[in-house]
Amino acid sequence: MSQIVTPADAGPAVDPVDPLPDDSARRLPRLATVLGWVGGAVVVALVLIAVFAPQLAPYDPTERVGVPFSPPGADHLLGTNDVGQDLLSELIHGTRVSLLVGIVAATVAIVIGGTIGTVAGYYPRRLGATLMRGVDVVLILPFLPLLIVLAAYLGRSLITTTLVIGSLIWAGSARVIRSQVLSLRTRDYVLAAKSMGATDRWAIRRHVLPRTALLASGEFVQATASAILLEAALSFLGLGDPLQKSWGSILYWAQVRGAFFGPAWKWWVLPPGLMIMAASLGFALLAFSLEERINPRL
Template sequence: MTATVSADPQPGPSGPAPVVRRGRRLRDHTTALGAIGGVIVLTLVTIAVLAPVLAPYDPAERAGTPFSPPSPDHLLGTNDVGQDLLSEMIYGTRVSLTVGIVAAAAAMLIGTVVGLIGGYFPRLGAVAMRGVDVVLILPFLPLLIVLAAYMGRSIVNTVIIIAILIWAPTARVIRSQVLSLAGRDYIVAARSMGAGHAYVLWRHVLPKTMLLAIGEFVAATSGAILLESSLSFLGLGDPLQESWGSTLYWAQARGAFLTPAWKWWVLPPGLLIMCSALGFALLGYALEQRINPRLRRS
């Protein structure tokens, strides 16, 4: 009798090979989106840093005839006072990005601390998570307006208000990661050898959560920029600082929508706000897909 040796079955249409191809396509798609977001963010940061060099005029000085349309001398035209709008956009990039980045960093710090405490200490965690739930269920826009009106109009107050409103999602993500780490063997071994809570959190837990916190920071920057623009557009931002939102506020207050000037006074800051939010959102999405353990496993 002749023994028949069969070859290993090849993966079928629904086997491992299509799954690998789908995973590779997903990674390539994520990388492409992250690259687009990175280019947008890097461009905006470069504009903000080089604002004195790139701006053709001082944004506070009258540089031309009021309501001048775009021309070689004024690429985005002028406003009702004759100030160069391109210079305003360039200098406004500094304020909008600075407020967004600093507010997101403050929110990341608060959320990381609350998430570490909430995940590592069960009793304190229950109280901390109730605070997170309260922040998440509060009506967002009314609270934003009330806090801004009560605290006053300044850059510092704007940063504080935005950080207060956006730290809760970071706390929930960090807490979930800490809960998954609390029962690991090396954590239990460190505690059994007498390591204190502070040492365990600093040496073993915090390094495992920092990448997640950075991803949350990048994603939160997108929302922080939108919030700063919203406050400035409502007239609740710092009146002495030129930002994209304040440009929209003055355009609305001075009747730009009633004249053809809205085309070069309103559209450019609106597009810059959209591009900045999109850039940080895409970069945050790509980072989250790479570093979030749950998303990476799936």
């Protein structure tokens, strides 16, 4: 005789929008968990390097402390550049600048994208449709040429670079957040609150924003990885602040002063390139793990 399953035996209903980390059906695969820990460890290591850069750097990165183009040795583990500055000290301090640009630019992008996505999802008709057409326009624009033109036109400074990057990478987050808000606005608890006289602002603040915060955190991590890469690209092209020690500016000066055409590329070009790759990979792995856990589409 087949077993009859009663509602009490069926277990709790699963909300497809709200993430349930404790539910067995929503557990991360083992590989995603491992990759998330690896990415988190890389990110934490980079943050610690950035925070304690003055203590970790053996020299002041702006001071001439050795013979120009010295190869790696006991006094200078990564050698020196063309004016005798210690490249390891530049690399450590560059971690602070590159992460700062990435985090601030990602914050700008999430604020813009989250605001537009929330409004467009909660008011999906005229206002939402108008906002999403603007998002579509941003997404179809040639991104890199536009970024280069804006950076060149607005001038070379760290603030300009950060704001330009943040103002151009928000559109993808807006679409993702809007898709979740579209589902949340018709949930029973939102409709019940509105039937009892709650305003739209209260419903968004009380019910919508808390349930999109985790999704926004995953988008923030992805935006940080993109911003770090874009800052390095702009600085390498000479569109960043040449006076700031970032990974991209180190590559820019290496290219300008001919390090690519001699043995100096091994200790001047390769380390910042590896740091950019490590940061991008760390944030990407962390974002992958977070997305598997909190994105309702998955």
